[in-house]
Amino acid sequence: MSSNEDLRVVKTKRCIEAAFMTLLEEHSFDKITVQKILTQALISKGTFYAHYLDKYDLAEKISAATLQEFQTGIHERITASLTGADNKTIMESLLHTFITTIPKLNLLKKIHTDKIDIAHDMQQIITREYLTLQEKQGIKLEKPNFRAHIVTTFILGFLEWQGAHPFENTIEEYIREFKVTVCNYEKMMNNLS
Numbered sequence: 001m002s003s004n005e006d007l008r009v010v011k012t013k014r015c016i017e018a019a020f021m022t023l024l025e026e027h028s029f030d031k032i033t034v035q036k037i038l039t040q041a042l043i044s045k046g047t048f049y050a051h052y053l054d055k056y057d058l059a060e061k062i063s064a065a066t067l068q069e070f071q072t073g074i075h076e077r078i079t080a081s082l083t084g085a086d087n088k089t090i091m092e093s094l095l096h097t098f099i100t101t102i103p104k105l106n107l108l109k110k111i112h113t114d115k116i117d118i119a120h121d122m123q124q125i126i127t128r129e130y131l132t133l134q135e136k137q138g139i140k141l142e143k144p145n146f147r148a149h150i151v152t153t154f155i156l157g158f159l160e161w162q163g164a165h166p167f168e169n170t171i172e173e174y175i176r177e178f179k180v181t182v183c184n185y186e187k188m189m190n191n192l193s
Contacts, residue, residue: 016043020040021107029112060115063116075129076097077094078132082137106163134147
């Protein structure tokens with residue numbers, strides 16, 4: 001929120017965005033109309049169009065802001081690990097990011113337009129941040145993009161799992177199960193040889 005932005009404007013935008021997200025929980029993006037947003041938000045057409053061009057503009061602005069929150073959270077986690085913060089602090093920071101942004105991002109994944117592809121954008125953010133971390137730590141990987149793909153897939157898998165099973169497993173449990181699965185797969189492949 002800019003310091004010049006009127007508090008009423010901020011509240012109105014939040015109301016419109018909340019109405020849109022509520023509708024997105026119940027309907028596909030294609031079925032959401034500006035009229036439905038107006039009804040849900042209890043605002044007039046003029047109020048909506050004073051802030052957004054159409055539902056696509058609204059969706060793009062919500063998506064961009066939520067992705068920015070996600071990227072900031074991931075970046076803070078990486079920065080904390082580089083500065084030697086303890087694992088508990090790092091995990092608490094990451095957990096806060098997950099709690100605040102992942103539910104919104106999962107809803108926004110329902111939207112597919114030329115400008116909105118949340119799953120792809122999340123993948124790019126994680127990949128970019130991972131490669132940056134490796135570079136800052138001076139780690140030279142043999143296949144950096146392949147490694148980044150594996151890490152990104154792992155993180156997105158965890159986020160998807162957490163979305164479907166909130167707080168059923170910690171990241172530590174997920175990592176442990178991943179390691180066990182990889183070891184078991186390796187044993188199985190060795191037995192086939």
